[in-house]
Amino acid sequence: AVVYAKHGLSFVLTGPAGTGKTTAQAGVVQSLDEAGKFGTHNFKYIGDAPSIAIVAFTKVAVRNIQKAMKANPATEKFASHCMTIHSLLEFEPVIETRKDEDGLSYDVRIFRPMRNAGSPLRITHLVVEEASMVGLDLWQLLLDALPDGVQIILLGDINQLQPVFGSPILGYGLAKLPVIELTEVYRQ
Numbered sequence: 001a002v003v004y005a006k007h008g009l010s011f012v013l014t015g016p017a018g019t020g021k022t023t024a025q026a027g028v029v030q031s032l033d034e035a036g037k038f039g040t041h042n043f044k045y046i047g048d049a050p051s052i053a054i055v056a057f058t059k060v061a062v063r064n065i066q067k068a069m070k071a072n073p074a075t076e077k078f079a080s081h082c083m084t085i086h087s088l089l090e091f092e093p094v095i096e097t098r099k100d101e102d103g104l105s106y107d108v109r110i111f112r113p114m115r116n117a118g119s120p121l122r123i124t125h126l127v128v129e130e131a132s133m134v135g136l137d138l139w140q141l142l143l144d145a146l147p148d149g150v151q152i153i154l155l156g157d158i159n160q161l162q163p164v165f166g167s168p169i170l171g172y173g174l175a176k177l178p179v180i181e182l183t184e185v186y187r188q
Contacts, residue, residue, distance in 0.1 A: 001013055001024050001025075001027070001028050001153075001180050002027060002028055002031045004178060004180070005028045005031060005032055005151070005153065006031060006032070006035055006037070008037075008151050009151070009178060010151055010152040010153065010154075010177055010178075011153060011154075011177050011178040011179065011180060012131075012153075012154045012155075012156070012170070012173040012174055012177050012178070012179045012180070013025065013153065013154070013155045013180050013182070014155070014156055014157060014158065014170075014174065014179060014180070014181050014182070015157060015181055015182030015183060016157055016159060016182075016183075016185060017157060017160075017185070017187065018185040018186055018187025018188060019182035019183065019184060019185055019186065020182055020186055021129075021155045021156075021157075021182060022064060022065060022068045022129065022155070023068060024182065025054075025065075025068070025127055025129070025153065025155055026068045026069055026071075026072055026075045028127075028153065029052065029054070029069070029075050029078055029127070030072065030074045030075050032052070032125060033050065033074070033075070033078075034074075037124070037125070038050035038051045038052055038124060038125065039051040039122070039124050040122075041053075041121065041122045041123045041124075042122070043081075043088075044087075044090050045080075045083065045087065046080045046081070049080070049081065050078070050081070051122060051123045051124040051125065052078065052081055052123060052124070052125040052126070052127070053081055053083065053088050053121070053123050053125070053126050053127070054069075054078065054081050054082045054083075054127040054129065055082075055083055055084065055085045055087075055088050055126065055127070055128055055129070055142075056082075056084060056085070056128070056129040056130050056133075057084065057085060057130060057133040057134050057138070057163075058084070058130070058133065059084060061129050061130045061133075062082050062083060062084055062129075064129075065082040065129050066079045066082045069081075069082060085128075085134065085138060085142060086111075086113075088115070088121070088142075089113035089114070089115045089116075089141060089142065089145055090113060090114040090115050091111045091112065091113050091114070092111065092112065092114050093109050093110070093111055094109070094110060094111075094112050095107050095108070095109055096108050096109075096110055113141050113145065115145040116141070116144050116145050117144045117145070119145075120145050120146065120147050121145050121146055121147065122147060123146070123147075123150060124149075124150060124151065125150065125151045125153070126142075126146065126150050126151070126152050126153070127153045127155065128152070128153070128154050128155065128156075128169070129155050129156075130155070130156055130160065131154040131155060131156035131168065131169055131170040131173060132156040132157060132158060132160040132161065132162055132168045132170040133156075133160065133161055133162065133163055133168065134163065134168060134169045134170070135163030135164075135165055135166035135167065135168065135169070136166050136167050136168075136169060136172075137165070137166055138163075139169040152177075154169065154170060154173040154177070156168075156170040156173075158170065158171075158174070
């Protein structure tokens with residue numbers, strides 16, 4: 001995984017729970033940092049910082065990633081880069097006007113991403129934890145906000161929960177990207 005990352009390749013790191021995906025991902029972040037691979041991005045919630053985002057669909061997964069980052073002094077500073085996909089995309093409520101079946105206008109409040117093709121992110125590296133839970137619809141919103149050439153690292157377990165709606169991005173990643181599979185369980 002470190003070799004792929006240092007060469008700028010996007011890839012999938014997969015394996016069952018407890019095989020070390022999150023730990024390996026922390027090692028990848030450390031090696032990229034030591035190699036000086038990050039630019040700078042202005043994150044809404046952390047300001048100007050190295051241009052890597054480490055995202056997950058749920059806050060629980062984000063807290064697990066943060067814990068792994070904080071466990072290593074070399075990656076501790078990247079704990080603030082761990083966030084939900086929705087936080088990275090800066091979802092905010094907006095008012096939209098719609099028409100009912102009688103043609104009468106009414107306003108609805110809906111959340112939309114503020115980061116998109118018109119206001120793209122400037123990150124150079126994206127790590128997606130628990131990619132089996134990320135549906136193609138949310139993935140498309142994320143892709144729309146990414147600049148060309150972003151290195152994408154998908155972590156996931158094909159036996160984990162899938163998105164509530166739609167297919168997971170992990171399946172696409174497994175079919176299209178180089179795959180590193182961890183097989184030995186260390187947690188139990």
